[in-house]
Amino acid sequence: MKVAIVCPYALDHMGGVQSHARQLTAELLARGVDAWLVGPGREPSKATEFQVGGGFRVSANGSRVPIALSPLVGRRLLARAEEADVVHVHEPWIPIAGWAAQLTAKPTILTFHADPANLIRRAYGHSAWLLARLANRSKAVTVVSRTAASAIAPFAPHPVIIPNGVEVNPMAGRARRSQSAVFVGRDEDRKGLKVLLRAWPQVRAKFPNARLTVLTSRTQPMMEGVEVLVGADDPTKLERLASSAVFVAPNLGGESFGITVAEAMAAGCAVVASDIPAFADLLGGAGRLVVPGDSVGLAATLSGLFEDEDRLANMAASSSE
Structure with missing residues (x-):
């Protein structure tokens, strides 16, 4: 099976979603799955990580998030996603990577991470009918916590809660x-x-x-x-x-x-x-x-x-x- 993991945040910046997406890709590869990570970024691509173009930081949820808004980045990302059998999209409502990935004809899994600001939560409520139609096209909707689940309740009331997994630190037993x-x-x-x-x-x-x-x-x-x-x-x-x-x-x-x-x-x-x-x-x-x-x-x-x-x-x- 071929799995494309899509991260909408620039992979050449530090962040929790980027870190989780990398760890998930590495774990799938270790288990024999043909997996790769794709997202915005300007660093050279690797065998299992493709950075398809840079973007800029925008203010959102009390943070400065690095995303891409160029349609060219979206087309490049979609081309990489189309090579997979399954596409796992993290933060699918984040432009432009999240949007582009959902244009694929391949089966998708959507994962929501954020605890968005009240303004975004209200927007989810007002557009629930449209967001529900988009979410229902996917094979599964997952969230990383109960907090994230509460945010998407207006359009996905029964997501699967799967907390982010991390590896046990191999140096954990050393002297501190x-x-x-x-x-x-x-x-x-x-x-x-x-x-x-x-x-x-x-x-x-x-x-x-x-x-x-x-x-x-x-x-x-x-x-x-x-x-x-x-x-x-x-x-x-x-x-x-x-x-x-x-x-x-x-x-x-x-x-x-x-x-x-x-x-x-x-x-x-x-x-x-x-x-x-x-x-x-x-x-x-x-x-x-x-x-x-x-x-x-x-x-x-x-x-x-x-x-x-x-x-x-x-x-x-x-x-x-």
Whole structure:
């Protein structure tokens, strides 16, 4: 069987959907399926990943998302999709890749990831009849979480919930640096990096040797005890997750799953995350939840964990189970 996996977000930018699509492609290949990934992007194509042209960032859902709007990109993407027996389209309503992929005559599977803003949710409700007709043409409609399912309920009331899967980090058993934390995410307001950077000096005031590693998309102002890695590759991300004691997800909202949180759990990190529905569902009591945007509370939680290594070890064990 030949499977084309379509990602509407540019593959030459970091993001949760891109990461999931790559991991899914790799897992299908490992199981003997002839699979490939196709989406926007300007990097050279590989044997199993085709970047069919660049685009630009647009503001959506509190983020700057990299998508393509050129019809030429859509035609190239559709040509790659048509070579498959089955086409798996992620975020099918995102232009232009998501739209183009649904023009194929091949069987399609639609997967929705987002927790969209209220404006988009209202638009879904007003156009439910049309979106339902489009969704009903597919063989299956899936979502990554209950949060994502609630967003598409107006036109797909009974999707199959399949959480994003991640591989267990092969370095998960290595020794971790004490009083260390790591953040992974784009430098956007809703990812909460600014909240964490406001909290960190408070942590350092109590623990002068504490270290924070930030894997993000843009350089940050120099701070004591903070290492910033811009555009880090997957092996570097896995190594930093495996060597850090705590993963911090200070997101302010707009998340439907939290694939970086799942990757941190698979690496055996203790997790401190914002108390938003997607993260609470994913952690299921295995981490510590803090009020979104509260840098003082975040600093207090991190300091409390650094003070109690037994509790930190128990949290790490719970997150990896």
